Amino acid sequence: MTQTYQLKTTGDVLIEVRGQVGFITLNRPKALNALSLAMVRELSAALTAWQVDPAILAVAIRGTNKVGRPGTPEALFGGFSAGGDIRFFHEVALAGDTSLDDFFTEEYKLNHLIHNYPKPYLAFMDGVVMGGGMGISQGAKVRIVTEHSKLAMPETNIGLFPDVGGGYFLSRCPGSIGEYLALTGVVITGDEALAYGLADIQLPAASLPAVWQALGDQVFASTASVDAWIATDLIAGHARRERAAGQFDQYFSLARVKHMVDALEAAPEEAARKIGAMLRKRSPLMLHVTLEQVRRARTLSLADDLRMERDIVHHCFHLNSGVASETVEGIRALAIDKDYAPKWNPARIEDVKPAMTQAFFASPWTADTHPLRDLT
Numbered sequence: 001m002t003q004t005y006q007l008k009t010t011g012d013v014l015i016e017v018r019g020q021v022g023f024i025t026l027n028r029p030k031a032l033n034a035l036s037l038a039m040v041r042e043l044s045a046a047l048t049a050w051q052v053d054p055a056i057l058a059v060a061i062r063g064t065n066k067v068g069r070p071g072t073p074e075a076l077f078g079g080f081s082a083g084g085d086i087r088f089f090h091e092v093a094l095a096g097d098t099s100l101d102d103f104f105t106e107e108y109k110l111n112h113l114i115h116n117y118p119k120p121y122l123a124f125m126d127g128v129v130m131g132g133g134m135g136i137s138q139g140a141k142v143r144i145v146t147e148h149s150k151l152a153m154p155e156t157n158i159g160l161f162p163d164v165g166g167g168y169f170l171s172r173c174p175g176s177i178g179e180y181l182a183l184t185g186v187v188i189t190g191d192e193a194l195a196y197g198l199a200d201i202q203l204p205a206a207s208l209p210a211v212w213q214a215l216g217d218q219v220f221a222s223t224a225s226v227d228a229w230i231a232t233d234l235i236a237g238h239a240r241r242e243r244a245a246g247q248f249d250q251y252f253s254l255a256r257v258k259h260m261v262d263a264l265e266a267a268p269e270e271a272a273r274k275i276g277a278m279l280r281k282r283s284p285l286m287l288h289v290t291l292e293q294v295r296r297a298r299t300l301s302l303a304d305d306l307r308m309e310r311d312i313v314h315h316c317f318h319l320n321s322g323v324a325s326e327t328v329e330g331i332r333a334l335a336i337d338k339d340y341a342p343k344w345n346p347a348r349i350e351d352v353k354p355a356m357t358q359a360f361f362a363s364p365w366t367a368d369t370h371p372l373r374d375l376t
Helices: 037-051 086-095 099-115 166-171 177-184 190-195 205-217 223-235 257-265 270-281 284-297 302-318 326-336 354-361
Strands: 013-018 021-026 058-063 121-125 128-130 142-145 150-152
Touching: 013 037, 013 205, 021 037, 021 205, 037 099, 058 205, 086 099, 086 326, 099 302, 121 205, 142 190, 142 223, 150 190, 166 177, 166 284, 166 302, 177 270, 177 284, 257 270, 257 284, 284 302, 284 326, 284 354, 302 326, 302 354
Parallel strands: 021 058, 058 121, 121 142, 128 150
Antiparallel strands: 013 021
């Protein structure tokens, strides 16, 4: 029988316990389950409580879909999370509201908790999985994609960078795939996510409700028995495919953004030239910041990467504040005014100076005052 776990929840996050498993459903389908500060806090509260609760041996998370009435089978999956609530970012950045800082600090702590969770955490990554949605799924023990999965870190399109640990997990993709995904923000399929090491298994979307139900119906003796069930009943027959090298490695392994774009624009393949044209539309400044982020992250622990990203995101909103912020302008053009004509500053890739990039990596805090100082 389903029990409701006694944690305070909002309508945007549904939390329950069935059997020995804690179940989380992101329930903001009209916003593609974009994460608000309240949702981040609900997730953190549930996971913090469950990690020390001996009755809970595993956690599963999914997102609801806009299709179908809430609670009906067709609405239970199909849309994981489109990321952070960028309209909220825009509003509070212009208002000078400190809840913007709270959001990123608490979101990054949540990402770290998931990557280091002591119990099996299963992410049902059906439908859109972007930005902050990647942040709450890439640390999972089992990352399940389907034929409908659409994964991306599209932040350079709004004058931001692939945060939520993006530097860490993208830099661990084969070859220069991390640079390719981070700079372009392209959407990849479940098959590609498997090949790039960003997913563990692919299941038919139609099978997810049964898997979700089975998790709560099983009787587990320990977390080890959950691991055994995952290995034999879930993963068996769906082994991770061989990791693939990127078709654009020859371009995205180059030293600088300008070198990459020049080579792509001069490439004989139309696909490569299209990628070059795509990069010309992204924020020139944040392309440089993102490349530096991913390459620095290759040698960092997750905790150090998140601290670096917390520094960068602070500068995204405070190095130039209000409407002068590259990120505020990018969100305005994409999601507020929807004119899709951001006025990037600098306007061209060629005009970005090294000092402009390096300014994003100077921490505004000391080691003892950093908001993520306690991450280990």
